[in-house]
Amino acid sequence: MSNQKPxxxxxxxxFGPIQMARRNYIFDTIKKTFKxxxxxxxxxxxxxxxxxxxxxxxxxxxQLLFKILNSGDFMSKxxxxxLNSNTLLPQIAEKGLRYDLTVPFARYVVMNRHEINFPFKRxxxxxxxxxxxxxxxxxxxxYQCDAxxxxxDSLLCEAEIVLMINRVFAxxxxxxxxxxxxxxxxxSGIAETxxxxxxxxxxxxxxxxxxxxGQEKVNEELIQxxxxxxxxxxxxxIYDLKGDKETVINSLKTYLQDSEIGLKGLEELExxxxxxxxxxxxxxxxxxxxxxxxxxxxxTGAIFEVKVAHVSIGSVSGGGRYDNLTGVxxxxxxxxVGFSFGVDRIYDVMDELALFQNIQLEGTQVLIxxxxxxxxxxxxxxxxxxxxxxxxxxxxxxxxxxxxxxxNYGDKKQIPFVCIIGSEEVAQQKLTFKNMSTGEQxxxxxxxxxxxxx
RNA sequence: GUGAUUGUAGCUCAGCUGGUUAGAGCGCUGGUUUGUGGAUCCAGAGGUCGCGGGUUCGAACCCCGUCCUUCACCCCA
Numbered sequence: 001m002s003n004q005k006p007x008x009x010x011x012x013x014x015f016g017p018i019q020m021a022r023r024n025y026i027f028d029t030i031k032k033t034f035k036x037x038x039x040x041x042x043x044x045x046x047x048x049x050x051x052x053x054x055x056x057x058x059x060x061x062x063q064l065l066f067k068i069l070n071s072g073d074f075m076s077k078x079x080x081x082x083l084n085s086n087t088l089l090p091q092i093a094e095k096g097l098r099y100d101l102t103v104p105f106a107r108y109v110v111m112n113r114h115e116i117n118f119p120f121k122r123x124x125x126x127x128x129x130x131x132x133x134x135x136x137x138x139x140x141x142x143y144q145c146d147a148x149x150x151x152x153d154s155l156l157c158e159a160e161i162v163l164m165i166n167r168v169f170a171x172x173x174x175x176x177x178x179x180x181x182x183x184x185x186x187x188s189g190i191a192e193t194x195x196x197x198x199x200x201x202x203x204x205x206x207x208x209x210x211x212x213x214g215q216e217k218v219n220e221e222l223i224q225x226x227x228x229x230x231x232x233x234x235x236x237x238i239y240d241l242k243g244d245k246e247t248v249i250n251s252l253k254t255y256l257q258d259s260e261i262g263l264k265g266l267e268e269l270e271x272x273x274x275x276x277x278x279x280x281x282x283x284x285x286x287x288x289x290x291x292x293x294x295x296x297x298x299x300t301g302a303i304f305e306v307k308v309a310h311v312s313i314g315s316v317s318g319g320g321r322y323d324n325l326t327g328v329x330x331x332x333x334x335x336x337v338g339f340s341f342g343v344d345r346i347y348d349v350m351d352e353l354a355l356f357q358n359i360q361l362e363g364t365q366v367l368i369x370x371x372x373x374x375x376x377x378x379x380x381x382x383x384x385x386x387x388x389x390x391x392x393x394x395x396x397x398x399x400x401x402x403x404x405x406x407x408n409y410g411d412k413k414q415i416p417f418v419c420i421i422g423s424e425e426v427a428q429q430k431l432t433f434k435n436m437s438t439g440e441q442x443x444x445x446x447x448x449x450x451x452x453x454x
Numbered sequence: 455g456u457g458a459u460u461g462u463a464g465c466u467c468a469g470c471u472g473g474u475u476a477g478a479g480c481g482c483u484g485g486u487u488u489g490u491g492g493a494u495c496c497a498g499a500g501g502u503c504g505c506g507g508g509u510u511c512g513a514a515c516c517c518c519g520u521c522c523u524u525c526a527c528c529c530c531a
Binding site: 005007008010058060061063064100128130132133134135136137138139142143144145205294313314315316317318340341342343344345346369371402403404405406407408409410411412418420422423424432434436439441 | 455487488489490491492504505521522523524525526528529530531
């Protein structure tokens, strides 16, 4: 017998019965909404060939991939004369754990292009793994709930994403949140306008910190990142964008008047807002964030991010449009748009907001307790009858165990009703039916009990 | 990857400038109650003080390393 202490890998967690009930509640809510909007579920393997995963998430993303060691004597095939991690890795690991659900989906689309009915609306709920350093709201294994549409440019998809987020949050009773929307083309337009075309990436990383570090520091960082003084000066009007959506959009129209792509982005954005409005959704939770950037390099159009107010958790959902995700796998010209709910973070948010008290566990309804062997035999019959009527029931598995032990078990499991069986009950073919919250009990037949509970 | 931070009973935590047998509350087990859970009272079990090394007559406490926790940066769900 070894006596080593068991432990869990960093950033992973077990989920007990209560946690699972809550997680499933979130999963079910999201799944229900996806289906309501016409999305079909798929799954892909936990592991992919490393060639599918690498190079899709930038250099930093590649660092965060979990690699799987080849089976067998992997060292014998490796060239030991060249021992550094960059050259050794491809020789000893050819598989990795999936980092997100979008890239595996792109692979799926390319591999199944002839069977897929486009536009293809798919959802996928599976864990992903990232070799990040864990911290608040950040895990190394977590679930994403993705919904994507590929094969159409229609901005209705963008609008529906807003609708789905709205619906899910309403169902989960999360009321104070903000769906931040921007468009990559607007960012490109800004970069163009300040004379730094194609630099929107670094531009946004810096601007994004405006709230945190202030305008001066942002400018410093921009210079540091190689932007010219004149570019930084031209950027000034962006900091002054204030007011409601319409005002901001109009100001940007003037600012971006010489940028074709920038104006296109604004046009798309307005169309999405219009579609949401036409659907009849209030715009309370939607905000245009001209500085929202998002790191993933493949976004080309709309960008989304959702933040819940008054909690210390980062974004709980994010996504956007990518014009050519399948291109790297040799299938050009397929546009897609999608987003993802982070269940683990939604859980943390709901926990922090104490929203779980509203949901109740759907566990065992009736526990049957017995005093002796004959009542245990009768209990089995009752058990079958109750279950036959669709009532979740269980018989305490030890015949005639101490009543205190049996009742305690039911109490801790929060089972609302207990049927007590002793010699009197067996003789009368009835049960002492006890309500555990009020303590009331009465002598009833199984049929009467079923009538009460259904 | 960079910089901090934490670790004592199942859980939450005390434990003085280093000094005998490391404590509390909650929880757990048994009893109070041989046909009844939650409350009261009584009794009991449970700890290589994260792990490894060092300093010391003596280490939960000081030093080094390591792992884990948590947090910030980066990035993200």
